[in-house]
Amino acid sequence: FMRKYFVCGVSGLALISASALAQSGQSEEDKAAAFFKNNLQQSAENYVSARIEQSLSERFRNIEIDITDLDGDDTKFSVFTVQPLYDNPEAGRATFFQGGIIATDDDDTLNLGLGQRWILNDGKVIAGLNLFYDNEWDAGHERVSVGGEVLTSVGDIRVNSYTALSDTETVNGAEETALDGMDMELALPLPYLPNTRIHAKSFKWEGDNGAADLEGDTISLRSALPYGFTLEAGSTSYDDNGADDADFVSLSFNVARYYSQKYVQQPVLVSNQAFALNTITDRRFEKVRRTNRIVKQVRKQGVITLRGI
Helix, strand or coil: CHHHHHHHHHHHHHHHHHHHHHHHCCCHHHHHHHHHHHHHHHHHHHHHHHHHHHHHHHHCCCEEEEEECCCCCCCEEEEEEEEEEEEECCCCEEEEEEEEEEECCCCEEEEEEEEEEEEEHHHCEEEEEEEEEEEECCCCEEEEEEEEEEEECCEEEEEEEEEECCCCEEECCEEEEECCEEEEEEEEEECCEEEEEEEEEEEEECCCCCCCCEEEEEEEEEEECHHHEEEEEEEEEECCCCCCCEEEEEEEEEHHHHCCCCCCCCCCCCCCCCCCCCCCHHHCCCCCCCCCCCCEEEEECCEEEEECC
8 A cells, every 4th residue: 555655656756857847848968967067167166266265365464563662752553565476495586575554643654665585505595685665645755765685594684775756845834855865784683592683773864955964873672472473672873963862662463474374484482502594495575674664854944853763
């Protein structure tokens, strides 16, 4: 009895399926082909979307956020990114884009730069050149710079030359002029602390229209910490020009280091050697150190001051 009902049920389902198939005008082969085509297309779209999302996520993790002089009168908030354009460590070359925005109470500045680095001596030395364009859009100031650097695990040397492009601008009743200048920096690690470095920088900004040049030095101690943080504290002194010496503290957070991405150096806090010439290939996409704000001479009612320092 049950077998009879089962046979009848199967026959009924077969008739309904045959009727639906006849009405749709599709064969079983067509249905199967359409099914697999749709599923393969959806799978391909999901795969491509996931790979694009992963690639963008990995690239845009290389972002650094800086806060300088949080308790002072000239607090700076900065966001920087370094994006690889060409990466071939075996061939000893790396090309990258570096961009940044610096915001203060007085001005906002955009940095756009390209860098080329060469990996030498089995990865123990990196030499680099870079070109930057700076724009302070609120006042219309523009500047370019050319820089060179030599990086090693036992010390770094950096030199930057800055050339103003814009003319004198009138801002809030004062005449502002972007200045030409240069800076040179030497960084040396402390014994047994390879990622804690003393930075010594000398700079000179050329006064405009008969004004005195601005010269001085900055000494700071910079330490790369776990979880993507970097702490730097130092002091800037000026030579015989009336500018007040200034202390500063800067805290940075690098998203890529936090996620331990392969092309960003992870800090070794303590070493068993005082100094060692080690491979530094993972520093090939390190942020370029330079003066990112445009230094300006401000003349108002015969009084000359400087901004951006």
